[in-house]
Amino acid sequence: MTITADMTFGEIALLPEFAGFGEHLMLCRPSTWERMWDKPIVARMNSDTNPYEEARVLRGLNRIVELVDDGRQVAYDIWDEADCIRDPTRRNTKLFFFPGRPGAPFIIAISGGGYQSVCHQMEGFPVAPELNDAGYNVFVLSYRVRVEPLMPRPIDDLNRAVRFVLENSARFDVAKSYAVIGFSAGAHLTAEWGTDNKGFASYGCEPPKALVLCYAPIDLHESEDVSDQRFLDSVCGGAGRDLIDDFCVDQHVWEQYPPTYLWQCADDDVVSPGNLGKMVDALDAAGVHHEEIMYPEGGHALMKPHAPETDHWCLSAIEFLREYLG
Structure with missing residues (x-):
């Protein structure tokens, strides 16, 4: 079976x-899933759909097909049944394994x-x-x-998820050194993992060797338009917006923050491009090594027209990762 661009989510x-994890293609509210069910898996914003991005999406999905057809387990539950009984929301999580070189670090x-x-x-799935x-x-990670x-x-x-992989490193045949890469809200979560108040240190967990932040919300005070406000409400929720500073990553960068690679597009209309500058300033102040690039155009998640070289952002991120993961 080969997944093609005209195949729908459903x-x-x-x-x-x-089987067992189809809804994790895009984990969302039931009403959204119902709307997406008959839509092609490759989002066609207009007639100029980026062929490179289409190829990336299809490659990620077909990699899952190849692994399962080869008898490899792809999806794992990170919380056991007792954990889920204590908090049933944990049942919505999942971890998907894309094996690379045996014994190599993991991301x-x-x-x-x-x-x-x-x-x-x-x-x-495409970046894996x-x-x-x-x-x-x-x-x-489905969180x-x-x-x-x-x-x-x-x-x-x-x-x-980090502890699950470390505890099962022999089973997965991976080294115990790792990095984290995140996109948009996932990049906010990735950035939080390095902080002095909510990150790896507060959990007593092994620190990552590096972080990669792709169009990351950093300073939640940057929220201005309606979509930003929804994001802010999602983060703070019932805890109240008086706790907003707890989740402004730039306020919690410290000397043990991991080396960080950041990228964003200057015409991002979902996450203010000023977030990248705020994070760079915070990393500089803490003496943390970082590299960053602001692409001139591409919008949020490269959904707008952009130069072909922008599509290859991952190659630059990999060069950065090699310096810290080997």
């Missing part, structure tokens, strides 16, 4: 290779979706084979969204 979700990939959805079909090409083992209070549940899920 057709792919019903494939035997996706946790976290898709975005405004903490309302988890859009693996366009972010986590690219990172595999560089030798890295990749785990794509909790649309729960109240939201925080710190997604961070709990990231902590559990």
Whole structure:
């Protein structure tokens, strides 16, 4: 079976290779899933759909098909039954394994979706084979969204995912060094993992060797338009906006913050491009090594027209990762 661009979300979700986790193509509210069911898996914004992005999406999905058809387990539950009984929202989590080179480090990939959805079909699944090409083992994380209070549940899920892989490193045949890459809201979650108040240190977890932040919300005070306000409400939720500073990553960068690679587009109309500058300033102040690039155009998640070289942002990120993961 080969997944093609004209196949719908529903057709792919019903494939035997996706049995048990088809809804994780895009983990979202039921009404949204119903609307997406008959839509092609490759979003066609206009007649000029980016062929490179289409190829990335299809490659990620077909990699899952190949692994399952080869007898490999792809989807894993990170919380056991007792954990889920204590908090049933944990049942919405999942970890997807894309094996790279045996014994190589691993990378946790976290898709975005405004903490309302988890859009693996366009972010986590496509980036996994690219990172595999560089030798890295990749785990794509489905974390909790649309729960109240939201925080710190997604961070709990990231902590559990890291520990799950470390505890089963021999089973997965991966090294115990890792990095985290995130997109949009997933990049906010990734950035939180490095902070002094909500990150790996507060969980007593092994620190990541590096972070990669793709169009990350950093300073939640940057929220201005309606979509920003929805994101802010998702993060703070029932905890109240008086806690907003707790989740402004730039206020919690410290000397042990991991080396960080950042990129965004100057015409991003979902996450203010000023977020990248705020994070760079915070990293500079803490003496943390970082590299960043602001592409001139491409919008949010490269959904707008952009130069072909922008599509290859992952190659630059991999060069950065090699410096810290080997």
